[in-house]
Amino acid sequence: MTETGAPPAISEPSREPDAIRPLPPPPALPEEVDGDVMRAAILAKLTYAVGKNPEVASKRDWFLATTLAVRDRIVERWMSSTRKTYESKRKRVYYLSLEFLIGRLLIDALMETGLTEPVREALAGLGVDLDELRKIEPDAALGNGGLGRLAACFMESMATLQVAAHGYGIRYDHGLFRQAIKDGWQREYPENWLTFGNPWEFERPEVDYSVGFGGTVDTIEVSEDETRHVWKPEETVDAIAFDTPVTGWRAAHVNTLRLWSARAPDALRLDAFNQGDHVGALAARVRLEAISKVLYPSDATPAGLELRLRQEYFFVAASLQDIIRRHKQHHGDLRTLPDKVAVQLNDTHPTIAIVEMMRILLDQEEFGWDDAWDITTAVFSYTNHTLLPEALESWPVPLMERLLPRHMQIIYLINALHLELVRSRGEHDGGMLSALSLIDESHGRRVRMGHLAFIGSHKINGVSALHSDLVKRTVFNHLDRFYPDRIVNKTNGITFRRWLFEANPGLTKLLVDCCGAQVMDDPNALARFEHYADDAGVVDRFQTIRRAKKVELAKIIRQRLEVTVSPDAMFDVQIKRIHEYKRQLLNILEIVALYDAIRANPGGNWVPRVKIFAGKAAASYHQAKLIIKLANDVARLVNRDPAVRGLLKVVFLPNYNVSLAEAIIPAADLSEQISTAGMEASGTGNMKLALNGSLTIGTLDGANVEIRDHVGDDNIFIFGLTTDEVDARRRKGIDMADVIAASPMLEEVLDALGSGVFSPGEPGRFGDLVNTLKYHDYFMVAADFDAYYATQRLVDARWHDRAAWWRSAIINTARMGFFSSDRAIAEYATDIWNVPIVAKP
Numbered sequence: 001m002t003e004t005g006a007p008p009a010i011s012e013p014s015r016e017p018d019a020i021r022p023l024p025p026p027p028a029l030p031e032e033v034d035g036d037v038m039r040a041a042i043l044a045k046l047t048y049a050v051g052k053n054p055e056v057a058s059k060r061d062w063f064l065a066t067t068l069a070v071r072d073r074i075v076e077r078w079m080s081s082t083r084k085t086y087e088s089k090r091k092r093v094y095y096l097s098l099e100f101l102i103g104r105l106l107i108d109a110l111m112e113t114g115l116t117e118p119v120r121e122a123l124a125g126l127g128v129d130l131d132e133l134r135k136i137e138p139d140a141a142l143g144n145g146g147l148g149r150l151a152a153c154f155m156e157s158m159a160t161l162q163v164a165a166h167g168y169g170i171r172y173d174h175g176l177f178r179q180a181i182k183d184g185w186q187r188e189y190p191e192n193w194l195t196f197g198n199p200w201e202f203e204r205p206e207v208d209y210s211v212g213f214g215g216t217v218d219t220i221e222v223s224e225d226e227t228r229h230v231w232k233p234e235e236t237v238d239a240i241a242f243d244t245p246v247t248g249w250r251a252a253h254v255n256t257l258r259l260w261s262a263r264a265p266d267a268l269r270l271d272a273f274n275q276g277d278h279v280g281a282l283a284a285r286v287r288l289e290a291i292s293k294v295l296y297p298s299d300a301t302p303a304g305l306e307l308r309l310r311q312e313y314f315f316v317a318a319s320l321q322d323i324i325r326r327h328k329q330h331h332g333d334l335r336t337l338p339d340k341v342a343v344q345l346n347d348t349h350p351t352i353a354i355v356e357m358m359r360i361l362l363d364q365e366e367f368g369w370d371d372a373w374d375i376t377t378a379v380f381s382y383t384n385h386t387l388l389p390e391a392l393e394s395w396p397v398p399l400m401e402r403l404l405p406r407h408m409q410i411i412y413l414i415n416a417l418h419l420e421l422v423r424s425r426g427e428h429d430g431g432m433l434s435a436l437s438l439i440d441e442s443h444g445r446r447v448r449m450g451h452l453a454f455i456g457s458h459k460i461n462g463v464s465a466l467h468s469d470l471v472k473r474t475v476f477n478h479l480d481r482f483y484p485d486r487i488v489n490k491t492n493g494i495t496f497r498r499w500l501f502e503a504n505p506g507l508t509k510l511l512v513d514c515c516g517a518q519v520m521d522d523p524n525a526l527a528r529f530e531h532y533a534d535d536a537g538v539v540d541r542f543q544t545i546r547r548a549k550k551v552e553l554a555k556i557i558r559q560r561l562e563v564t565v566s567p568d569a570m571f572d573v574q575i576k577r578i579h580e581y582k583r584q585l586l587n588i589l590e591i592v593a594l595y596d597a598i599r600a601n602p603g604g605n606w607v608p609r610v611k612i613f614a615g616k617a618a619a620s621y622h623q624a625k626l627i628i629k630l631a632n633d634v635a636r637l638v639n640r641d642p643a644v645r646g647l648l649k650v651v652f653l654p655n656y657n658v659s660l661a662e663a664i665i666p667a668a669d670l671s672e673q674i675s676t677a678g679m680e681a682s683g684t685g686n687m688k689l690a691l692n693g694s695l696t697i698g699t700l701d702g703a704n705v706e707i708r709d710h711v712g713d714d715n716i717f718i719f720g721l722t723t724d725e726v727d728a729r730r731r732k733g734i735d736m737a738d739v740i741a742a743s744p745m746l747e748e749v750l751d752a753l754g755s756g757v758f759s760p761g762e763p764g765r766f767g768d769l770v771n772t773l774k775y776h777d778y779f780m781v782a783a784d785f786d787a788y789y790a791t792q793r794l795v796d797a798r799w800h801d802r803a804a805w806w807r808s809a810i811i812n813t814a815r816m817g818f819f820s821s822d823r824a825i826a827e828y829a830t831d832i833w834n835v836p837i838v839a840k841p
C-alpha cells in the first residue's frame, strides 16, 4: 500500500516485492513483560479476583485469572487510546451492527499484545497448559455468519489502523444456537455464552439510556407557521452499556465495542408483588428485557417479528443518545456533527437510526428540516449485503405507526420530499414513482428500509466489485439515477491476525522466514512468498505444516463423528451457512456421482478425498435442514462402503462457529465457493481459505471474481453459469428437463436420491428436493452440474501433479494481500468516512 494509504488497484495487485517500503518498528509494550511478571499477575488474579488458591483451581479458574491478567495490560492501552482520541478531537467512526461474530478472545488478545510466550511460560511454570485454557472459553457468537464476522474483522482492523471507532450492538444473553446433529437432522439448542460470566466485558451501569416505544405524538403550535412535535412513548426500557476493549495489532490502539442490554426501568412492581401477584409483578419486566435475550434466529429469511423491530430501534436509540452526548461534551454544537462523526450502517438493520437522528435534531434540538437533513445524510452511510428479495427488510406501516409513531410521521415527510425531488427531475410515471417510494404499496403497506438507508446516506456500498455493480443495476437502479455517485464498492476483507497468525502459526512462521518479519505488519509483503513457488524446500515445509493441521482436524473428526479419515487424502471443504444459493446440494450431487464412478471403475486413478461440510441452517428453513439430512445420509452410506474405502469419506462437522473455522481452514486443500452466480454478495470464507493456501473451486460470484483476478486463471478452478447466463436461463424457464436429458450422470444421481438409495427407511424423503431440481431449479444446481463435475476432475489432475498443486497453493497465499480488512478499512476511511488513518496499512 502506498504512503497515502490508497489501496492498490483491483486489477493490478502489487506483486513487486522490492517495492515494499520498510515499516517503522512496532510500538513497545507498556513495560517489559516476561514470564515471571505474568506469573505473578496471574497468581494475584487467581487469589484476589477469582478467590481460589492454585491447589484447587480448576481450568476455568485459571482461564479467568489469565484473562484478567491479560486484560489489565489491554486496559492500560485502552485508557491511553481514549485519552489520545479525546485530546486530538478527531473524527470518530461508529459502526452500527446487529451482529458481531467474535469467537474466542484469549489467544487473540495474547497475540495482539505480544504476550503469548510470556503467558505460555508463566502458565507452564504453574503446571497449566495454555492450549487447554484456550478451549475453556466459549465463542462469542453474536451473529449468524459472514455479516457478523465482517463486523468483527472490521473492528480489529479499525483498531490496528488507529481509527477512533466504536462498535455498537446488542449484548444478547443467548447468541447463535448450538447445532447438534441427531440421526442426521439438525437440532437447535440454546447457546449460553454468559453462564460463567464474561471476563472481557465491563458493565457500565451508569451508562443508562431510556428508549421509548408506542404512545402518541403531540403537536404544539409554536407560532403561526411553526409547529413542534413531542413524542410521548407508552413504555420505556433502559439500555445498559457493556464495554469490551478491541485491541489492534501490537496493541498500538484499543477501541471499544459497546453492547446494550435491556433492563426494565422498575425491576419489580412492588404493589402487585405485595398483593400476592408474584408472577404478574415480574411479567412486564420479562417482556421488556426480552429485547436483548436472543439473537434474531434467522439468516436471510423473512419473519415479521415485532421483537426484531424493537431490537433494531432499541440499540439504535441508545447508540445515538451516546453519540450525541459524547459530541456535545467534546465539541458542543451539533452543527459540527458531520466533521466529527461518521456512522456506518451494517446492512439495513440499523436504518431507523436515520429517522431517529432526524427526530432528535427536529424535535429535541429544534433544527429546521433542511439543516437536520443535511447533517443526517452527511453523517450516515450504508453497506448493502444482499440482493435476495426475501432479505430486503421492510416493515408493515401499521406496526411502525404503533411502535414508533413519530418516526412514521418523519418517514412520510422524507418520502414526500424525496418524491418531490424525483418529480422535479422529470419523473412522472406512476409505476416508476411507486418503485422509488419509501412505501411499498404492493404487499400491504410496508416501509422499504433499503430505500430509506439509501436516501438518508451520502454513500452506499456493495461488498465486492460484482455485487456493487449489481446493486447499481438491480435493487437501487432507479434510486441511482436520481442520486448519482452515491454507490461505491468496498470489497470485503478479513483480518490476517485471526485468520493467518492465530489460526496457522506454522504457516505464519514460514512466511516470516520467506518474506521477512515485515509480513506481520504489511499484508502486501506476502507477495514475496511467490518467489518460493518452485522452491522444493519451502514446498516441503508448507506440506508438513498443512499435514500437521490435517492430522489435528482428523482427530477432531474422529472424536466428534467416530469417522477415521486419512490426512493424506485431499481435504475438500465447504463451510458456511447452509443455504440453497450457496449450493451445498451441488456438492452432494457430485459426491454421489463420484461414489458411483469409483464403484464402476475401482481401478481408476482416483484422488482420495475427504468431503468436509460444516454450517448451520436457520431453524425455520426447511429446505436447508433437509440438505443437512441428505449430507448425513450420504455420509452414512459412503463411509461404510468398503468399495470406496480409502478413496471417499464424507463428514458433516456439527456446530460451525469461528473456532471450528479456525481449526478447519488451515487443514483445507480445496475451498468450495460454488454459489449461484449473482447471489453471494462477497463471501469472506473464500478469502480465509485462499490465504491459507487452499485452491478454490468456484463460480464467478462475489469476491471469487476478484480472487481470480489476483491469483490468475491457472491457480483457481472456475466453472458454471455467469450472472448474465443465470438471468438468461431464468427468463427461459427453470424447468431443467433439457439439462437432465443431456446428462446421464445427473439423471442417475437424481434417480438414486429420488428412489431412496440413501434413505431406505423413508424412500420418499428427498423426493421434493429432486423435484425442485428437475422442475423448479431457481438456483441452477442441475444447470451447473456437468461443469462442476468436469472441473472437479481437473482438480484431481492438478492434485496428481504435486509440484503444480503446491505452486498454485503458494501463489494463492502470496497474492491474498489485497483481501486484508486493513485495506478495506483504509478505503472506507478515505472514501466514505473522511477520517485520517494514523497507522498506515
Ligand SMILES: *Cc1c(COP(=O)(O)O)cnc(C)c1O
Pocket (backbone or CB within 6 Å): 101, 144, 145, 146, 147, 149, 575, 576, 577, 656, 657, 658, 661, 682, 683, 684, 685, 686, 688
Ligand atoms: C467467515 C465465516 C463465515 C462466512 O463464510 P462465507 O463462506 O463467506 O459464507 C460464516 N461463519 C463463520 C463462523 C465464519 O468464520
